Structure formats: C-alpha cells, structure tokens
Amino acid sequence: MHAGDTKLAHGSWQPLPGIPGATIYPYIRKIDTVSSNSYIIRSGDLVAVIDPGGLSGQADELCAIIKALPEGTAQAVIVLLTHAHIDHCRVLTDHPFFSNPDHALIAVQEDGARALAETDSRLTQAALMGLTLEPVTAAFRLFAGPGTEGDGRAEILMGSSGPELRLSTDYMESGDCTQMAVQILQTDRSCPIMVYHTPGHSPDSICIRIGSLLFIGDLMFAASPGIAGISGWDREALIRSIDEILALLREGGITHCCPGHGNILTCAEAIRVLEGVKKDAGALDGIGELDEARAKETAMYAEGLMDEVSEIFTIISARLLFVSHVLDELEEAGEAGNVASLIDADRIDALLADFQQFLSAYRAGSNRDIHLALKAGQVVAKLDRMFDAGQLELVLDPAYVRRAGRLLCDYSTVLRGFCQPRMLQDVEVGPLVADLIGQLKQGSASYEDLLDLSDDPTAFARALVKRIARVPVFDDVTCSCLPSSFGRPVQADSAILSDIVRTLLEDITGSGAGNISVEVSGSDCVVSVIVEVNAPGRMPEFRNVRKRFLADECIRGGGQIVWPQDTGSRSVRIDLPVAGKGT
Known part of the structure; x- marks a missing residue:
C-alpha cells in the first residue's frame, strides 16, 4: 500500500506501509466504550500488539492470530498501550495469554504503569465503568523521566531464547522548534517502534509510529462530550499534544493514522479531524470532572430529558405526517412531499425506540450510568443533525420547534461538562401566562384568510400548510x-x-x-x-x-x-x- 488514500482493511494480514517485509493485522471494532481497536504488527523477529482491548472474545481472536504465525516467529509479544483506560487493556488482567508475562511483555507510559500496578480505578476509568482490576506489571515503563530505573533505556529478552528488545530515548525538533522526546523499541532484526508522549486525554497517552503509520489512541475523541473531563483529562496538555502531532503529520512520511476506535484515517483526514479536536478543546475551559457522581447525575438528567424529547419529536413527526396526508387528499402532492421531507420520521422512530430499549437494559442493571449518558448523547447528536429549526418553524408552531432545539442544546451542554446557565x-x-394561553388557543390562518390568498398559489400553499399543522391545543x-x-x-x-x-x-x-x-x-x-x-x-x-x-x-x-x-x-x-x- 503506497497511495495515501488506500486504507488498511479489518481482519487480514497486509503489508505495513513504509517497512519492507513488515505486516499488520488491523482488528477494527464498531465504536463503543467497551473495547478498543487492536493492531498486530509483525516485523522480523518481533510481534507487537497495540491495545489488546477490553473483551475476552477479542483477546481470544488476537491470540489465535498470533499462534497461527509460522513456528518460531515469536515466543513472546510486546503489548503497547496507547493509554491504560480499561477499554484498551482490561484483558491484561484476566486473559490466560495476555496476563502471562512469559507470553506478553507490556509497554506503557509511566503514569499508566503505576495505575495498572496499583489498580487505580479512576485513572483507568474502571470505577466509571463499574469494573474491577487486578494488578498488572509493565516490563517497559515509558517516559519514566530522569532518575528512574533505566533512565529511558532498557533491554529485555523476549522469552527464554527470543530476541533482545531494547528501549532507547532520542529527541527531535517539533514544529515550534522545541525538542520532543521519542522513545524507540527495537530488536536487531525488527523495524523501530517510535513512541511519543501525548498527554491530554489521559496523562499516560502515547502515539506510536511504525513505518508510515501513526497509532493515535483516543486523541481524536479527547474533546468529545462524555469523554472530555474524565479523570486525568488535561485541556492544556491536550492542545499541546495535538499541536505536536499535527506538526509531525505535516512533515510528511505518515500516510495513515490508526485510532483507538473507529476506522483508519488518511493523513489528510486525520489533520482535519485533529484541527477540529483542537478547536473543540479550546472551548472547554472550566468543564467539570466526569466522575461516577457526575455520570449518575447526567444519566438521571438524560432519562428525564429523553422522555421529554421523545414526546416532542413524536408530536412533530405526527403533525408533519398528518399535514402531508391531508395535502395529498387535497391533491397538493408537491407541497405534501415538501412537508414530508422536513424530517425523517422513520429514522426518528428508530432512534427513539433504540434509546428506549437501551434505557430498559439500564433500568435492569445491564448498563452503567456513563453508558446511558453517552447513549443519550449519541441520540441527541443525531436528532440535532436532522433538526432544521428554520424550515420547521415555517410549518409548525415555533414554540414546539424552539422547545425541541433548547432541549437538544441543553443536553449537549450538560454532557460536555458545563453547568447549565x-x-x-x-x-x-x-x-x-395570559399570552401563553392565548397562543395555545389560537390557530393559524382562518378559512377567510385562505380565500384572500387564492390568487397567490405560493402564499396560499404556505398558509394552508400552517392552517392544517397548527391546531390549537385547547x-x-x-x-x-x-x-x-x-x-x-x-x-x-x-x-x-x-x-x-x-x-x-x-x-x-x-x-x-x-x-x-x-x-x-x-x-x-x-x-x-x-x-x-x-x-x-x-x-x-x-x-x-x-x-x-x-x-x-x-x-x-x-x-x-x-x-x-x-x-x-x-x-x-x-x-x-x-x-x-x-x-
């Protein structure tokens, strides 16, 4: 794969761009909070796994792929964590292969190594997800800093008779002419694995360069609602890290970015996304920490707000369908089609039904507070993209439209971590109150008004639509x-x-x-x-x-x-x- 717009595919071995003879096996999942993407890399006598994930079934598949490699390829693998959040590394605690230090040597930034060793439920997000951890010991504590054991250098034998894997530290100039530390993992026969410390999403976040691929962990999601503000999140550090990675991408040589969740991006796509993330992060000054208490509070708010949203959008959809039907009966097919196209009623029904199903599982104890908060955020974001207030107000009661828009905006504000003003x-x-009741009693144009507009087909059609749609509540x-x-x-x-x-x-x-x-x-x-x-x-x-x-x-x-x-x-x-x- 040489062209910058040719993407790697899920579920098969492919040449790793930029490294002759090296191969990569991408394991790409649908985006969720349960488990991350995983990537297996094979170069010379080294096999590396980036982010083994949070599901035992996923770990079983990765293990089977590794064991199917030609005999003698690797006695042990190096497991690199882009960060120590539980959806990226839970299998390290309980999977028979990945939890065995004879099979899997773990490399993680120093803060993440400490969190795994001490079962820090906040930094790993285990507490937020309602999960527990067992202690995990890292073989390589990356970016441990001066004065620590190894001081940025280490050599470890991969298995009883495997190759020696070495860690070294170097420095490179970043875009603003400051030096950026880079650590390199390599055997005598493997390609170099270059690691950059990119805190912000978490203090232990790293990006990993292998050939012309850059593995960016959760950097592109770090300013997203329901993610920004989690324990260890740092807005200023995030903006600095994005600047450093953007400078690296603009230097050339990197063709694709492999995220911790979702599809692989071309370099150009990643630059556009990260520029947007930086802009979003810049607007997040002063947000609250997303801990268990705030997750519970947000979930309770989501439950009530989505109940209100469901009712309002059901009313909006029903009224538009009714208006479209009446216009059809009046042989105003063109105007009926225009009204029906204002909102996708079937998709709204599907979104709301899906949320109700998720809510039922939450009430039964199958989902955590943070899961409900994020699910509501997904639905609200999709409804917001479908919601054209300006067009809907031409047909429906503006109060309904304004109310729906305010609720969507309110939830986005809360999920992003801001206090509602x-x-x-x-x-x-x-x-x-008197004005409000007057509005609720008042309909739209009278039939006499419609007759006065009969000479202007466009004005008549608009007035007719409003007359049908705006039925007085009382x-x-x-x-x-x-x-x-x-x-x-x-x-x-x-x-x-x-x-x-x-x-x-x-x-x-x-x-x-x-x-x-x-x-x-x-x-x-x-x-x-x-x-x-x-x-x-x-x-x-x-x-x-x-x-x-x-x-x-x-x-x-x-x-x-x-x-x-x-x-x-x-x-x-x-x-x-x-x-x-x-x-």
Missing part, C-alpha cells in the same frame, strides 16, 4: 387565566417557565380534562402559578421521570414546582421568588 431576569408572570377545552391578584415581577427564566406551564397544560389536556383554570397569585416574597382542573375533572397522575425532570427544570428556571400530594388533588403549583427577595 440560569438566565434569570425580572418577569411579569401574569402577562406571560380547541375543545375551556381554559381560563384568572385575573392576577399580584403584579410584582419575579426572578425567573421566562423561556423555561413558559415551557413548564405549557407542558403541564398539554399533559392535563391530554388526560381528558375539559376545564382548566390558571391563576397567578402571591405574597410579598412569592408569586404562584396555580394550574387547576375544575370539577368534575381530575388531575392526571404524572410519571416519576416526568415529575423529576420538570422539578429540576423549574429550579433552573428560578422556581419550585409543588405536585399534588394525594390522588384527589386537582391542582399543581409553581412558586417563584419575587424579584429582590432571594430564591
């Missing part, structure tokens, strides 16, 4: 806003407050209540929004997930929601502090 300001609650329900008895402003986020009141009214209406009243009242310190189902109706029983999510949203919006205390209660209340009276 509280946009509190003085709000006149009475007018806000079309068959009596809902009144009682005169406000208290006019002092409160400290609140008006967008969040509007969404909560709207959600409550929609849920109550959907339960069959035919008569609802909303009253704003208060005291010197608190203003209350009281939503009441009038007799003979009853307040619906809100699901716990829904109650928890709306309660948290209400706190963020500046208030507190008070749920019905018994099944006979007909009201739910939102309390908001009067401006200047505290929270």
Whole structure:
C-alpha cells in the first residue's frame, strides 16, 4: 500500500506501509466504550500488539492470530498501550495469554504503569465503568523521566531464547522548534517502534509510529462530550499534544493514522479531524470532572430529558405526517412531499425506540450510568443533525420547534461538562401566562384568510400548510387565566417557565380534562402559578421521570414546582421568588 488514500482493511494480514517485509493485522471494532481497536504488527523477529482491548472474545481472536504465525516467529509479544483506560487493556488482567508475562511483555507510559500496578480505578476509568482490576506489571515503563530505573533505556529478552528488545530515548525538533522526546523499541532484526508522549486525554497517552503509520489512541475523541473531563483529562496538555502531532503529520512520511476506535484515517483526514479536536478543546475551559457522581447525575438528567424529547419529536413527526396526508387528499402532492421531507420520521422512530430499549437494559442493571449518558448523547447528536429549526418553524408552531432545539442544546451542554446557565431576569408572570394561553388557543390562518390568498398559489400553499399543522391545543377545552391578584415581577427564566406551564397544560389536556383554570397569585416574597382542573375533572397522575425532570427544570428556571400530594388533588403549583427577595 503506497497511495495515501488506500486504507488498511479489518481482519487480514497486509503489508505495513513504509517497512519492507513488515505486516499488520488491523482488528477494527464498531465504536463503543467497551473495547478498543487492536493492531498486530509483525516485523522480523518481533510481534507487537497495540491495545489488546477490553473483551475476552477479542483477546481470544488476537491470540489465535498470533499462534497461527509460522513456528518460531515469536515466543513472546510486546503489548503497547496507547493509554491504560480499561477499554484498551482490561484483558491484561484476566486473559490466560495476555496476563502471562512469559507470553506478553507490556509497554506503557509511566503514569499508566503505576495505575495498572496499583489498580487505580479512576485513572483507568474502571470505577466509571463499574469494573474491577487486578494488578498488572509493565516490563517497559515509558517516559519514566530522569532518575528512574533505566533512565529511558532498557533491554529485555523476549522469552527464554527470543530476541533482545531494547528501549532507547532520542529527541527531535517539533514544529515550534522545541525538542520532543521519542522513545524507540527495537530488536536487531525488527523495524523501530517510535513512541511519543501525548498527554491530554489521559496523562499516560502515547502515539506510536511504525513505518508510515501513526497509532493515535483516543486523541481524536479527547474533546468529545462524555469523554472530555474524565479523570486525568488535561485541556492544556491536550492542545499541546495535538499541536505536536499535527506538526509531525505535516512533515510528511505518515500516510495513515490508526485510532483507538473507529476506522483508519488518511493523513489528510486525520489533520482535519485533529484541527477540529483542537478547536473543540479550546472551548472547554472550566468543564467539570466526569466522575461516577457526575455520570449518575447526567444519566438521571438524560432519562428525564429523553422522555421529554421523545414526546416532542413524536408530536412533530405526527403533525408533519398528518399535514402531508391531508395535502395529498387535497391533491397538493408537491407541497405534501415538501412537508414530508422536513424530517425523517422513520429514522426518528428508530432512534427513539433504540434509546428506549437501551434505557430498559439500564433500568435492569445491564448498563452503567456513563453508558446511558453517552447513549443519550449519541441520540441527541443525531436528532440535532436532522433538526432544521428554520424550515420547521415555517410549518409548525415555533414554540414546539424552539422547545425541541433548547432541549437538544441543553443536553449537549450538560454532557460536555458545563453547568447549565440560569438566565434569570425580572418577569411579569401574569402577562406571560395570559399570552401563553392565548397562543395555545389560537390557530393559524382562518378559512377567510385562505380565500384572500387564492390568487397567490405560493402564499396560499404556505398558509394552508400552517392552517392544517397548527391546531390549537385547547380547541375543545375551556381554559381560563384568572385575573392576577399580584403584579410584582419575579426572578425567573421566562423561556423555561413558559415551557413548564405549557407542558403541564398539554399533559392535563391530554388526560381528558375539559376545564382548566390558571391563576397567578402571591405574597410579598412569592408569586404562584396555580394550574387547576375544575370539577368534575381530575388531575392526571404524572410519571416519576416526568415529575423529576420538570422539578429540576423549574429550579433552573428560578422556581419550585409543588405536585399534588394525594390522588384527589386537582391542582399543581409553581412558586417563584419575587424579584429582590432571594430564591
């Protein structure tokens, strides 16, 4: 393989570019948090495995591939870890081949070597994944620093009569004319394995160059939501490491980058990706650490938010399909097709169903908090790419579209490790609630308005679409806003407050209540929004997930929601502090 755009394939031995006679066996997995890619390299009398992974089945396959090599090829292999996260190296603790020092000699950066020896559950991410470790001893502690045993040099015999593997240290100039340390592992007959220390994703992260391939571990994911902020993550170190690797890639000689997860990239692709990672990392100043507590908090938030997202996107999809169907019936096939193309309803259904299945497994104990948080992040990212707010607002109620967009943005903010901002300001609650109810009662263009547009086909079609799509929420329900008895402003986020009141009214209406009243009242310190189902109706029983999510949203919006205390209660209340009276 000489061309820079010819990629290595999964699951077969291939020539290793840049090293005559050397071969590589890439083991490429679908991206997940359970196990990494693995790579087997054969050069002369040396066999190396980069990142044996986290699954015993994967390790069995790697072991079978190694044992199928011609007899005498290698008595032992060198196992290089791009870093000591558990998805890259768990098999070192329990697999009969990789946990046996007579078969596998481990090379890992000093911080990773210490973490494996001391079973550090935070640096290895074992605690986050709910897993345990056994102590692992590294044969080569890379970049151990001056004054340590070997001081950057070592020689170890590979097996009882195998070749001697030597470690040496050299220095090269990086792009900014500073010196960058490089360590080299090599036997008399093998190609050199060049190792660069690239901390940031973790303190022990390394990149490995063999021939014209560069193995980059998780460098390209290090600024991703749900990964940035894990124990040992360092934004400044990450940016420096990316700069050094970008300089190395731009020097030429490297044709492909082999990541710890996902497909192999050409050099040009890797440069584009890493430039994006650097930009993302630059925006992550001040994010919180992603530990077990934050993973649990994010998982709980994901459960409630995805419940809300599922409902809103189901409504959006259903309304678009309904509009498209009605337009078809009216022989407006072109406009029907335009409306149907605004969103991929089948794909949305599949995404939401997949998340519900994952959530069921999580509730049954099959998945960890971090898994649910990351799964929700994947779904939110895909929905966001499908979500064209500008086009949807031309058809649907803009409040629905804005609400959906805000939820997607909110989850991305939380998963990235930022605290959600509280946009509190003085709000006149009475007018806000009255305007909201007026919007919910109001439809779109009347039939008389449509007739006035009959001479303009384009304007008529747009108005017709809105008329069909924007059905008043309270079309068959009596809902009144009682005169406000208290006019002092409160400290609140008006967008969040509007969404909560709207959600409550929609849920109550959907339960069959035919008569609802909303009253704003208060005291010197608190203003209350009281939503009441009038007799003979009853307040619906809100699901716990829904109650928890709306309660948290209400706190963020500046208030507190008070749920019905018994099944006979007909009201739910939102309390908001009067401006200047505290929270």
